[in-house]
Amino acid sequence: MAKPSFTVFDYRVRPAKSVERKMLCEAFRRLSFFEPVKSYRYIGFGSTTFTDFILIHKALDITDMISIEKRKNYETRFEFNRPFHCVKMKYGDSNKVLPELTWDKRTIIWLDFEGHLTASELQDVAYAAMNMVSGSMLVVTLNVGDYWLSPECLKELSRQECRLEKLKEDVGIEKVPGDIEGKHLVGGGSMARTFRRLIMNEIDQVLRDRNGLSSAEHEVRYQPLLNFHYSDRANMLTVGGVFYEERDKATLKQCEFESLDFVRPDDTPYEIELPILTPRERQYLDKALPKGAVKEATETIGLTEGEIQRYARLYRHYPLFVEVELS
Amino acid sequence: MNNEEVKDKSLINAYPTKDLFISILIRDVTLRDAIGDLLDNSVDGALRLRGDASYEGLCVHIELNAEEGFFRISDNCGGIPVSVARDYVFCFGRPEGAEETGHSIGVFGIGMKRALFRIGNNFKVESVAQDSSFTMEVDVDMWKQGIDKAGDQVGETETQADWTFRFSDYKEDQEEEYPEGERGTVVTVTNLHAGVIEAFKIDNDTTSLIQELQREHLFSINNGLEITVNGIRLEAPDLKLLESDELKTAYWEGLDQPVEVRIYAGISQQTEYGTDGGWYVFCNKRLVLGPDQTKRTGWGIKTPIRIPEYHPQFYRFRGYVFLDGEDPRDLPWNTAKTDMELDSPVWRRVFQQMVDLMRSVMDFLNKIHNEERYYRERRIDKTPLQSAIDNADFIPLAQIVQDQIAGIKPHTVAKFTAPEPARPRPSPADKIWIRYWVTRAEFVLVKEYFELEKKGEIGRSTFDYFLEREIKS
Numbered sequence: 001m002a003k004p005s006f007t008v009f010d011y012r013v014r015p016a017k018s019v020e021r022k023m024l025c026e027a028f029r030r031l032s033f034f035e036p037v038k039s040y041r042y043i044g045f046g047s048t049t050f051t052d053f054i055l056i057h058k059a060l061d062i063t064d065m066i067s068i069e070k071r072k073n074y075e076t077r078f079e080f081n082r083p084f085h086c087v088k089m090k091y092g093d094s095n096k097v098l099p100e101l102t103w104d105k106r107t108i109i110w111l112d113f114e115g116h117l118t119a120s121e122l123q124d125v126a127y128a129a130m131n132m133v134s135g136s137m138l139v140v141t142l143n144v145g146d147y148w149l150s151p152e153c154l155k156e157l158s159r160q161e162c163r164l165e166k167l168k169e170d171v172g173i174e175k176v177p178g179d180i181e182g183k184h185l186v187g188g189g190s191m192a193r194t195f196r197r198l199i200m201n202e203i204d205q206v207l208r209d210r211n212g213l214s215s216a217e218h219e220v221r222y223q224p225l226l227n228f229h230y231s232d233r234a235n236m237l238t239v240g241g242v243f244y245e246e247r248d249k250a251t252l253k254q255c256e257f258e259s260l261d262f263v264r265p266d267d268t269p270y271e272i273e274l275p276i277l278t279p280r281e282r283q284y285l286d287k288a289l290p291k292g293a294v295k296e297a298t299e300t301i302g303l304t305e306g307e308i309q310r311y312a313r314l315y316r317h318y319p320l321f322v323e324v325e326l327s
Numbered sequence: 328m329n330n331e332e333v334k335d336k337s338l339i340n341a342y343p344t345k346d347l348f349i350s351i352l353i354r355d356v357t358l359r360d361a362i363g364d365l366l367d368n369s370v371d372g373a374l375r376l377r378g379d380a381s382y383e384g385l386c387v388h389i390e391l392n393a394e395e396g397f398f399r400i401s402d403n404c405g406g407i408p409v410s411v412a413r414d415y416v417f418c419f420g421r422p423e424g425a426e427e428t429g430h431s432i433g434v435f436g437i438g439m440k441r442a443l444f445r446i447g448n449n450f451k452v453e454s455v456a457q458d459s460s461f462t463m464e465v466d467v468d469m470w471k472q473g474i475d476k477a478g479d480q481v482g483e484t485e486t487q488a489d490w491t492f493r494f495s496d497y498k499e500d501q502e503e504e505y506p507e508g509e510r511g512t513v514v515t516v517t518n519l520h521a522g523v524i525e526a527f528k529i530d531n532d533t534t535s536l537i538q539e540l541q542r543e544h545l546f547s548i549n550n551g552l553e554i555t556v557n558g559i560r561l562e563a564p565d566l567k568l569l570e571s572d573e574l575k576t577a578y579w580e581g582l583d584q585p586v587e588v589r590i591y592a593g594i595s596q597q598t599e600y601g602t603d604g605g606w607y608v609f610c611n612k613r614l615v616l617g618p619d620q621t622k623r624t625g626w627g628i629k630t631p632i633r634i635p636e637y638h639p640q641f642y643r644f645r646g647y648v649f650l651d652g653e654d655p656r657d658l659p660w661n662t663a664k665t666d667m668e669l670d671s672p673v674w675r676r677v678f679q680q681m682v683d684l685m686r687s688v689m690d691f692l693n694k695i696h697n698e699e700r701y702y703r704e705r706r707i708d709k710t711p712l713q714s715a716i717d718n719a720d721f722i723p724l725a726q727i728v729q730d731q732i733a734g735i736k737p738h739t740v741a742k743f744t745a746p747e748p749a750r751p752r753p754s755p756a757d758k759i760w761i762r763y764w765v766t767r768a769e770f771v772l773v774k775e776y777f778e779l780e781k782k783g784e785i786g787r788s789t790f791d792y793f794l795e796r797e798i799k800s
């Protein structure tokens with residue numbers, strides 16, 4: 001078995017991930033028009049660091065928190081690292097744990113997967129779509145790095161064909177639309193677009209079934225909001241959105257998600273790209289933000305206009321990593 | 328044809344003959360289906376009369392008499408009001424805007440006529456309802472030719488066939504109501520078609536008819552309805568679910584739509600084996616599907632929840648789905664009432680909830696399985712799950728449903744709940760597990776020596792034997 005990633009590298013020093021987390025948190029906050037966010041439930045994969053749990057508890061005061069953890073053999077470590085009493089551990093595969101939970105309250109769930117999209121990830125998406133009550137938010141993160149293609153396959157087929165075979169094998173042939181080709185599965189943006197589409201397809205299908213008995217005003221819809229592409233080591237995709245009943249449409253509107261600059265309700269991605277800056281450079285730039293004095297800054301510190309603009313988009317979320325000696 | 332009328336030569340007469348109509352109507356209808364349709368009508372009466380309460384005291388008797396050449400079905404289930412007979416029961420197809428007949432099984436406005444045409448040439452329907460009664464006799468051959476009872480040709484032409492039936496006798500809006508005990512319907516068919524008498528003579532046909540009818544009307548029989556075929560009372564296995572404060576049947580309901588849905592999923596008796604596990608789907612209390620152990624009720628599906636294929640380990644699983652609709656056309660069943668319409672929105676939604684509830688019962692059954700194993704391995708001292716089963720009661724499904732609807736002991740929407748299982752101690756580290764292969768022939772010799780059945784015990788005995796004789800002594 002492969003080593004779990006938390007033993008390989010520390011999640012906290014992934015700057016794009018860190019930015020993503022803060023943006024998600026900002027989006028979650030907007031849900032308060034449905035109900036004060038502090039009374040929501042948060043479900044995530046806390047691992048040993050519980051970084052998302054710490055942020056969300058501190059920023060949003062959510063106290064009903066469930067961390068799903070499949071690696072039960074590390075139980076002692078998870079229990080030891082559990083940051084707050086209100087974080088409850090549920091051991092087992094998310095496929096198994098999700099159906100064991102109750103779904104009668106508003107929930108924010110972040111399925112922060114490490115791998116590519118497979119039938120198992122789709123199953124969790126389907127289960128969430130089937131159960132989440134109006135005003136709940138689903139977020140899914142997936143690896144969209146290039147596939148590792150088996151030498152056996154490459155012996156017989158081209159790389160493009162092997163990619164398609166791999167997807168069919170992973171998610172099941174019945175989930176792969178006929179117009180998907182290998183070129184839609186090249187690691188990075190292409191694969192991200194395909195994965196997003198498959199997730200949307202799954203949600204559409206489940207909601208169609210879910211609404212079979214519902215009156216028009218109780219029909220559940222999905223409003224996609226998030227479409228992050230980023231890369232710390234591997235290329236990653238994060239998609240997310242809100243489930244709402246037709247009668248709550250006005251409430252959804254009140255949340256004004258579209259006013260958040262990183263919200264992307266359609267297929268266009270929001271790329272999280274962090275320019276690498278020194279603390280001194282950041283302090284200098286911060287002083288001029290949010291208005292910004294790009295021209296002057298390029299001259300003074302020698303950064304390109306692009307770098308400065310990218311920083312200006314993210315500066316509120318830009319993490320600061322420092323070495324600290326804890327005694 | 329009126330000879331004086333000038334025939335319009337551009338006109339094509341596409342008017343159907345009654346003969347053609349009847350032959351199309353009864354094509355593909357088996358005798359079993361025909362009898363089933365008539366029984367459905369009687370059971371509809373019981374449902375209208377009692378709703379969700381017990382059917383105790385109501386009965387339907389079916390007679391298949393080959394010797395005297397008649398078929399009869401009689402019930403005391405409320406009778407058919409004259410107005411309903413006139414505007415609905417004997418009309419072909421359901422008139423647009425016809426009044427709702429209330430929760431019923433008869434759907435498409437053809438069941439009873441189709442059945443009668445299928446069985447014989449002459450039928451007689453006598454019915455006594457609350458404040459009306461009627462008798463109607465039809466000779467189908469005469470009716471086809473447009474000859475009325477007196478033997479006169481009714482003014483029937485190629486384009487103006489007489490599509491009416493006539494009550495031979497009827498009373499309507501009676502001041503004094505008929506006593507409840509007298510209300511009911513008797514349908515007698517004589518001059519049976521070829522094949523029908525033959526079928527009535529075949530004992531095996533009657534046996535399978537009885538078995539199919541008792542399966543379809545499982546719930547009504549459970550609920551106290553007496554149905555007999557040639558004096559043999561139909562029996563249905565008791566549908567029961569284990570219930571206690573600790574063990575709660577999973578439940579889901581959707582009640583705000585034309586089709587009301589109630590789903591129960593739980594476990595049944597331990598002593599039963601084999602074939603009764605699975606899902607039972609009832610439409611207006613008539614069994615349409617089940618016990619079902621296939622993909623159509625979720626076994627072996629992958630999304631949105633993974634459910635294993637049906638397996639003997641799950642023989643205790645029982646799922647009951649009740650779909651009830653004022654207008655039976657809203658229900659997601661096929662015209663033959665033998666299957667669900669898998670594409671219908673209602674069924675899709677119901678299916679989602681079925682598999683969700685089912686998963687929680689599977690989890691419990693798996694936990695029971697593990698508990699047995701851990702206990703055998705002495706890794707737990709208590710068996711809380713088995714104890715919960717031992718302490719639970721078997722509650723008849725009919726009672727659960729009645730209590731639910733009457734609000735006496737309602738289930739709330741929840742998955743299957745059970746106590747927490749005991750946590751097993753880790754397998755002791757100072758023990759090791761030995762596995763090895765032997766030939767079958769050698770094994771049989773050793774097995775006979777020890778007179779034991781289980782391979783594990785036999786292997787253990789050989790080890791003990793060596794230990795006792797060679798090491799310890």
